[in-house]
Amino acid sequence: MKRTVARRIPAVLAALAVATSTSVVLAMSPASAAAGTATGYASANGGTTGGQGGATVRANTGTKIHEALCSRASSDTPITIEVEGTINHGNTSKVSGNSCDTAAGLIELKRISNVTIIGVGSGAVFDQLGIHIRESRNIIIRNVTVRNVKKSGSPTSNGGDAIAMERNVRNVWVDHTDLLASGGESAGYDGLFDMKDNTQYVTLSYSTLRNSGRGGLVGSSESDQSNGFITYHHNLYQNIDSRAPLLRGGTAHMYNNHYVSLNESGINSRAGAKAKVDNNYFKNSRDVLGTFYTDQAGYWQVSGNIFDNVTWSSPDSETNPAGPDPKSTTTVNIPYSYKLDQTNCVPNIVSRTAGANTGMKESDGTC
Template sequence: MNFQVPKLPVAPVACFQRLSIVTKPIVAAGLLISMLACAKKPVESAGVTGAAQAATPAVGGAVPATAGGTPVAANSITPAFGPVGFATENGGTTGGAGGRTVAATTLAELTEYAKSAEPLIITISGTISGGTQGASVRVSSNKTLLGVGKNGFLEGVGLTISDQRNIIVQNLKFTMSTVTNTKINDEKRPQVAVNDGDCITIQGTSQNLWFDHCEFFNQDPATQLNQDLYDGLIDAKGASAFITISWNYFHDHHKAHLIGNSDKDAGDRKVTFHHNYYLNIHERVPVYRFGTGHAFNNYYKHVYGTGINSRVGACLRVEKNYFEDVKNPVVSKNSDVLGKWDVSDNMYVDCTGSQPTTSTCSLTPPYQYASVLNDAAQVKEIVVQGAGVGKL
């Protein structure tokens, strides 16, 4: 397989001394990780606003040189670019760029920084635990939560974003599987009590959110049979909108994403999913009610309930994804009013059930993404190599 992907300059020795000046600043918060490794040496950043802003090469196209001038191998994957998709609309998403950079090492510090009114880049370099009772952290506007290296881990700590805007969550691991504090839900099943059982809850009028290069997991659904014990990995409801979910690794969980929490939760939440890796998920990748959404270049492996479930009149563009061992890769079920899809060039490998190749609606995304759009045949290898933490 011959595909070409540029490599982000991450050479602590060079410390970005050859980094080009940005002419149109957009956030690439992951650059801060490598900058921190070079903290004792100056970084040339003239014309860059905030430590987290830098040039953002796109995936695909000609192979560039690294900061040290060494060509990048054609099969080398170090995806790191600014937000693509709906998070770039409505004024864009820059997180805490321009604000202070602070390090959160405890739950108390994270809680205080996250609720602060000032723009902040909050770095997390180790495990912050909510213990068996779990914890919920409310994130205010203009924040970047950024894991450092491979070790930033919110263990039993869920995030709630409610009526806030301009937030980036990047390079962090999440699980609620360590929480034993439960309640009995409306379905008469035990459910984690904190943060509604979600790793990330988005609600109210929250807008312009970007979740990138993170890892989300709970327990293998084949052995943990209660589908409600842990709820969503990233769920969005209400009037939340302009969201991008990119380059994440979602695995070992029942229900990944609920976009719209009921058949009465009408709204156009405008979510883009791209280059995510879904492994051993039961369903909801995502379930999507009302409005418009875009899923491109995702890799789905062993999703054995339903894949993308478009409901209640939603129109989803499903483009150049790679489905492998998936039951009902693209389907509409569980609502009286069917959802629709605009399908293009998807790959179905060892799949069963609904595998549509013709469209029932038409959606042209309002943003540019051609420079990061890969052929479906390339997606499996690209995404497995590039999704998750420590890949910036």
């Protein structure tokens, strides 16, 4: 197919340039960081507070994480689980109890609520072990690395997803995480951050998603349109083939993200989905926004983005790229407050703040 190239937009709209973040860059203690303040859509629908107000326990194995969940008085008793060390198949087993529903071979957050999992000390790494959230609400995951989770080969975990949510999930905040793979589906991996079957009010912030065929999806098929109200901000997507993310129905808000080397497609809005795309920086990528691989259209509202060496496909029956001169095709009303960093500062800000073991720093709006 014929491709055209859109070069870097030289300046951000002046009206958006003044809408910069005023939060302070700082590292927090584990206690204050665990409490945190959810942003984006995770702050709506009653808010996301995780285990705030409950007991704090320490775990250095997956089994101990499950034991902490199972030791609560009830499945909704608040708890903060501080995790340090490498969590893997060898130290993660099923634990039984009235306040939990766990399984071996993954971290299972099923039919529970009011839980925070946070990496502390020298860091928490979930190695080849995915985190699964199902029929749960009010969950916070911060300052952890989840890497190389596979659906084929050995060992397998969580259907190949680093973090996956499904079936009646509400209010999840995932913040300052590293979600990593070492290839695409042919190498045994699936998505890094997936949501399906009625998952709503989720925020992914200050995280890195790298080296995967699939960044993540919202909706498992064109008919799974019960998901939505998702915010993605201050994240790095790097060396991702597609699904950054894939939206099937629902509403999503992407702002101040840095996208580098999206190899096939990026934000894929389809099946009636609406994406609000503000002040993001796209670099060395192709088809970073549009409707792809389907004739079921999605929509977008764009402002303040920079497209630096981005290539665009020619439209056809299953390809509707937003570029080379992206224009809004819908309007999205955002119910929460937020402040935009200047787009030309986004690569620097994200490089300083996104990911695990960065002191959970946040943007101060400066380059």
